[in-house]
Amino acid sequence: MAGQGLRTGLTLLLVALLAGCSIGDVRRRPPDRTTASPRPPQTGPPQSGPPSHQEGVEVRHVRLTAGRRYDPPMIEFVTAERGFAQFSGCAAASTTERSCPALLYSTVDGGRTWRPLRHPHPDAANPQLYAVPGTLALFVDPRDWYTSTDGGVTFAHSLGDRAPAAWRAAQGRFQLDEATGRAVRWQGRRMTPLPVQPPVPDLHGLVEARGLLVAAGLDGGKPYAAISPDGGRSWQRTALPAPALGALQPMVGPDGEVRLVGWPPDRTGFPTLWRYLDRWIPLPAEGHPARALSVVPLTTGRFAVSGPAGVGVVADGRYDRLDWPLGPEHYLSLLDDGTVVGRAPAEVLLASGPVGGRHWVRVVLEAT
Structure with missing residues (x-):
């Protein structure tokens, strides 16, 4: 995380x-x-x-x-x-x-x-x-x-x-086993495969939110998501209308809402985005730049996107620039407590609060 x-x-x-x-x-x-x-x-x-x-x-x-x-x-x-x-x-x-x-x-x-x-x-x-x-x-x-x-x-x-089992178990109850690509559940430091594997040939991610398991992946470049309401004993697969993708990643927003981020094959183009509200809803981003580096989910179905054009937000069908103190080189990530992290080679910035009123902190540490 x-x-x-x-x-x-x-x-x-x-x-x-x-x-x-x-x-x-x-x-x-x-x-x-x-x-x-x-x-x-x-x-x-x-x-x-x-x-x-x-x-x-x-x-x-x-x-x-x-x-x-x-x-x-x-x-x-x-x-x-x-x-x-x-x-x-x-x-x-x-x-x-x-x-x-x-x-x-x-x-x-x-x-x-x-x-x-x-x-x-x-x-x-x-x-x-x-x-x-x-x-x-x-x-x-x-x-x-x-x-x-x-x-x-x-x-x-x-x-x-x-990595040792203690570290892998700390990544969450439900994960993909990197050795086999199978969906697994961790109980303590013991890993067991799910009763039924998600019906997606090439799994890219697995998350748990609001009582649902959500698996996402590709089948010949075509994106699919599968949802299990019973801990992996049964699955419902949904094809997602989108061009051929190179990666499809499920995410959980700070509000507990499940999202999907689909990256094009070159991994540098602007991503395709979805949110789940009893069904997968595509999120248009009119006016978005051609390239992107990183994406994090925000509240109420929004996404923050960083890239060569700076940082912007996808909301209400549009992409708009954000007045955040980040440059094109900053990579965005989201902590479990909802804090947004902007990371560049020489600095780390932390931000908490609503999209339009985040408090930004630059952490600088030296040893001399």
């Missing part, structure tokens, strides 16, 4: 949205490394000042005392208040990567202050940070996973090409 460069940049975020998956298989074959790492050096208390405001955006700029200048961190928020950050490299001009152990921090006040955590493997190459509500996961080359369910206080270590 999170998870940055985060996720080694923005690419994995886009892939996860389009493909409807979580982290997925990580197939890398360097030598194994399982020994415990020493505790990272103490960084001292965070040094921060009062929030400032720029162009209507509250800026929460925090400088951490680390003894060396680190590259910008990976930052993952799971709610508007709770998040995690990982520094994993230093500026090449000042030091070498080996002398910059990874540093891990958490915040519970929306990035105003940050608390240091013990990184379980600070000297590893290419550490990656992922977070969803209740679960934090770190992946380091070649096949090491560290998973925490207590906010990063303790970590469980595991090895594997796939």
Whole structure:
């Protein structure tokens, strides 16, 4: 839902949205490394000042005392208040990567202050940070996973090409198993296939909302959605009128309403959108730009769309520009608490509230 460069940049975020998956298989074959790492050096208390405001955006700029200048961190928020950050490299001009152990921090006040955590493997190459509500996961080359369910206080270590069960189970009760493509249900840390599989050959996503399971996918490029009112024991399939698509992703809006986002085969054109109100209702977007990068559902059937033309909203059959402090490079995502996240390579912005009155916060974190 999170998870940055985060996720080694923005690419994995886009892939996860389009493909409807979580982290997925990580197939890398360097030598194994399982020994415990020493505790990272103490960084001292965070040094921060009062929030400032720029162009209507509250800026929460925090400088951490680390003894060396680190590259910008990976930052993952799971709610508007709770998040995690990982520094994993230093500026090449000042030091070498080996002398910059990874540093891990958490915040519970929306990035105003940050608390240091013990990184379980600070000297590893290419550490990656992922977070969803209740679960934090770190992946380091070649096949090491560290998973925490207590906010990063303790970590469980595991090895594997796939994410551990604790992380996969945290993605939601109903998911697609990335190894088989089948629809499954998680109970605790046990995964079982649904009694009846959705009648769509190429499943792209599965969500649960308002007592319904909604599966979406393609059949030779033609979009289909299937709905189950009984936990996957029976399904009703519906063909969706649309041109051939490259991806079809079900989403749940902050109001609990199910939506569909259909991306064209090149994955860069403007998407086709639907909302579900006892039937699938297509949403026209008159005046929309030709290209789009990301889409998030808003309340009352609306969507926010980012792309080269900036950010706009699809509502009442039209596309209109939004006066949000985001540029063409910002990738949009939606947290479980309804917070909109705008992410670019050098910054993270958070916004809560109604479409026309959102309070924007820019989170800036440095370690020097």
